[in-house]
Amino acid sequence: xxxxxxxxxxxxxxxxxxxxxxxxxxxxxxxxxxxxxxxxxxxxxxxxxxxxxxxxxxxxxxxxxxxxxxxxxxxxxxxxxxxxxxxxxxxxxxxxxxxxxxxxxxxxxxxxxx
Amino acid sequence: xxxxxxxxxxxxxxxxxxxxxxxxxxxxxxxxxxxxxxxxxxxxxxxxxxxxxxxxxxxxxxxxxxxxxxxxxxxxxxxxxxxxxxxxxxxxxxxxxxxxxxxxxxxxxxxxxx
Numbered sequence: 001x002x003x004x005x006x007x008x009x010x011x012x013x014x015x016x017x018x019x020x021x022x023x024x025x026x027x028x029x030x031x032x033x034x035x036x037x038x039x040x041x042x043x044x045x046x047x048x049x050x051x052x053x054x055x056x057x058x059x060x061x062x063x064x065x066x067x068x069x070x071x072x073x074x075x076x077x078x079x080x081x082x083x084x085x086x087x088x089x090x091x092x093x094x095x096x097x098x099x100x101x102x103x104x105x106x107x108x109x110x111x112x113x114x
Numbered sequence: 115x116x117x118x119x120x121x122x123x124x125x126x127x128x129x130x131x132x133x134x135x136x137x138x139x140x141x142x143x144x145x146x147x148x149x150x151x152x153x154x155x156x157x158x159x160x161x162x163x164x165x166x167x168x169x170x171x172x173x174x175x176x177x178x179x180x181x182x183x184x185x186x187x188x189x190x191x192x193x194x195x196x197x198x199x200x201x202x203x204x205x206x207x208x209x210x211x212x213x214x215x216x217x218x219x220x221x222x223x224x225x226x227x228x
Contacts, residue, residue: 044204
């Protein structure tokens with residue numbers, strides 16, 4: 001079965017430092033991978049996606065993610081964290097065998113410390 | 115903003131009652147899907163509508179039902195509400211059935227069942 005794992009419930013990073021939010025996936029075909037961010041009491045905002053091509057994907061707000069097929073990972077990164085980056089981050093994979101659902105991880109709460 | 119609007123934003127219902135949640139998709143998007151996000155969890159796929167027909171469903175009982183209208187707006191109906199139905203309900207829209215298309219989410223409807 002297709003699945004997404006976010007091994008860290010919470011990540012703390014000092015402002016100005018680089019950040020990484022980890023994600024690994026398990027799918028039976030070519031993965032379509034996504035990152036979404038959720039601010040308190042809000043819906044999900046799209047950050048970036050990997051479909052094919054360059055393994056380094058650039059997205060909104062200075063975020064990027066690196067697709068690693070051998071490690072089945074899709075880690076979210078940012079070179080210099082901002083306090084405003086503090087939020088809940090979800091990694092997701094599109095089920096390659098279906099035209100409908102996206103499977104989400106349980107989320108990682110990112111705290112950027114001033 | 116994503117252009118996906120949901121109403122109401124918050125509501126409280128009593129166990130056993132019925133609820134209808136509404137969603138207007140982003141302009142040009144003919145596919146609408148619904149997700150349930152329980153507290154502390156990632157979103158779970160409920161179902162998807164494409165051109166007014168349900169074309170995918172997750173592991174939710176039949177008392178969760180929906181509609182899509184000719185203008186591609188959508189409703190989620192939940193009958194015989196249970197306490198565990200308390201959650202954030204997210205509507206998402208995308209253009210067509212292409213798996214590579216980005217799915218954009220609304221702000222959600224917070225449902226509390228008492």
